[in-house]
Amino acid sequence: MKLLLTGFEPFDGQTVNPSWEAACRLPDRVGGVEIVRALIPTAFSGSAQALARAVEREDPQAVLCLGQAGGREGLTPERVAINVDDARIPDNDGAQPIDRPIVPDGPAAYFATLPVKAMVRAIREAGVPANLSNTAGTFVCNHLMYCLMHLLAGRPGVRGGFMHVPFLPEQGHPSLPLEDMVRGLAAAVEAIGRYPAGDAREEGGALC
Ligand code: PCA
Secondary structure, rough: OOEEEEEEOOOOOOOHHHHHHHHOOOOEOOOOEEEEEEEEEHHHHHHHHHHHHHHHHHHHEEEEEEEEEOOOOEEEEOOOOOOOOOOOOOOOOOOOOOOEOOOOOOEEEEOOOOOOOHHHHHHHHHHOOOOOOOOOOOOHHHHHHHHHHHHHHOOOOOEEEEEEEOOOOOOOOOOOOOOHHHHHHHHHHHHHHHOOOOOOOOOOOOOO
C-alpha cells in the first residue's frame, strides 16, 4: 500500500512544525506501507491545492495529513472535519476568514475513512499517548482535512484522514519528544496497512 503523508509548515511565529518533523523522520517503508511525503503551506489559500497536486502526482491508496495541535498531550487521529473556516489567528498569508464555508453547498461534515480506532489503539500499544479527537478545530488543519475528504469523495477506494500531534518539548507544554511522536506515527501507519477496510470496534467516544 502506498500512503501519502503530509505535514505543515511552521506557523504562528514558531520555527518548527512537529507534524513535518515527524513525517520526515518516518522510514520510507513501515510494515507493508510505502511512504511518500508532501509539505503543505499553513494557509487557507494554497493548502488544498498543494495536497491535490500531491495526490495527483503520487496516486496513493491512502492519505494521512498531520498537523500541530499545541495544548494536546498525545497523538489525536481526527474523526471528523466540518465545513467552516473560522480563524482565531491569521494564517501564514495573513488571511483570517470568519465563519466562511470551505465548500459552499458542500456537506456539513466529512468523516475520516482511515481506521481511526485501530490507529489510537496501535499508538497506545507502542507506549505513546493517543486519543480519538472529535474536532480538528476550524483553522487550516480542519480546512485541509475537509478538502482532502471532499477530494477523495471523487476517488472511491482511496482512504483519508488527519492526525494532530502535540508540541515538541522546545515549543512549550504539554509536549512529546520527537522519537515518541515518530514511534506513535509508525504504529498508526502500520494500523492503516493492517486495516485496508473497516476499523477496530471499540469505544472511543467522549461524554462532552
Ligand atoms: N496546525 C494548525 C494548522 C497547521 C498546523 O500544523 C491547525 O491545527 O489548524
